[in-house]
Amino acid sequence: MIHTVELVNTINEKKVFQLLLEHYHASEILEVMDKLKKLGESIELKVSIPGIIICSIKPVNNDFFRIYLRVDLQALIIGSRTIDVFKCSKRSVGELRTALDEAILNISSVLSNSTKWQVSRIDFTINLTSDYVKECIELAKKGNDPYRYRDTINKPGSSYRKSKSVTLNFYDKLDQISKKIIMNPSEKFLLEEATNIFRIEVQCLSSAKLRSIRKKFNLPNKSNLFDYLRADIALWAIMSYYEKVIGKGDYYSLSQALKRIEATDWAMQRKNRIKNFLKFIAQTKSMSIAKMQFHEGKRLAGTETVVKGSRNTFRAYVKACEEIGINPVTVPKDWGIYYIPNPIRSLDLSEVHN
The missing domain is CATH 3.30.310 (TATA-Binding Protein)
Incomplete structure (x- = not known):
């Protein structure tokens, strides 16, 4: 249910200096601090921990700095890349707490444990x-x-x-x-x-x-x-x-969607309105464009029928389609596909x- 998070922790200059000593040679520290303090640049630390996507430092002012951790939660738990995402179960949360605290400690002993970090993404x-x-x-x-x-x-x-x-x-x-x-x-x-x-x-x-x-x-x-x-x-x-x-509705070709509408017990007038609505959506090839044109009114290609209505009417037509399990966006005819489950x-x- 969750893939990536970004965590933020603020530390003082003394702790940043100690952190850098764990990642750089002592002779490089002054140059790195200049980048942070004088140029205001952020720097990325080279961290080889599966699941830690980015670890960076950015200055807040001359005295304080923010540490950013971008984390693939499930990869951190299992120790390798995966398509699976983190499940918000009690067991997974416990495993994550352990893995994240270990990862933070491996990055630097001066950093707070995972409960002290704020979420920025x-x-x-x-x-x-x-x-x-x-x-x-x-x-x-x-x-x-x-x-x-x-x-x-x-x-x-x-x-x-x-x-x-x-x-x-x-x-x-x-x-x-x-x-x-x-x-x-x-x-x-x-x-x-x-x-x-x-x-x-x-x-x-x-x-x-x-x-x-x-x-x-x-x-x-x-x-x-x-x-x-x-x-x-x-x-x-x-x-x-x-x-x-x-x-929520499934995808149908326009011809199949029209058949489903015809099979309902709706009044003929309602059937025709919803059928024309679906033809209109198919013609515009976009729900968002259709929503804009619906208020102004648009003629169906090759007919004298004009599809037009208020925003509330548009929403009511979408809801009507949902009631019979139809997605207002229909499958293009040239795909040769008549039905795709949502x-x-x-x-x-x-x-x-x-």
Whole structure:
């Protein structure tokens, strides 16, 4: 349920000097301190601990410095890279506490234990499975953009949306790992682990977002990492954004979706409105574009039918589709695929809470 976290600890100049002595030759210390104090640069320590992605030092002022640790929690526990993510179980939390304290001590004896570090980033993550991962990525790109979220990179293999405080990354894990394995052939075992994995990441990157999580779940104002390691928090973060972007319904080709609507006991007028709505979504190829054009009104190609309505009507039509298990985004005709189960079906809630 969690992949990466970033932890921060503030220490004084004396402790920084002692820490640097554990990583640099004594003759190099003055030069390193100049970079930190005079130039205000951050420096990365060379740390070879599986699961520790980055360990860096950044000056706050002339007297105090921040130590940043970016950690892959599950990799830290097992001592090697893995596709698996950290489960917020009592056992996993205990294993993490031990592994993290050992890692911090290995970095430097002057650093506080894990309970004294603050969280500056947390990536709530889940691995869903699908036989149609590449197709699900393309369909997710056509999904809804939450308010003030934009795709700033538009890369193949990833449905990416970003705001000031949160990044949503829904991607093909096998595609991502395949590109990295070229650089490190010793990790080819990850290819098998990543097969059919549709990875969902909700990256909470700002103090404001973390503060809102603390408020919602009544966490202490000065929470440490272990306060956030709860399955209910992770599931809320993942599902709330997943439903905003993708929704609950399965993917159908337009022809199959229209048949499902026809098979309902809805009034004919309602059936026709929802059918035209789906044709309209397919025509715009984007829920977000469709939402903008719906208010203004848009003619369906090759017809005299104009699809138009309020924001509330748009939401009501989406809800109607959900009621009969249809995703408003339909499978393109040229794919030759008539049905793709929503990847969220692969989520085993009983496993999440164990």
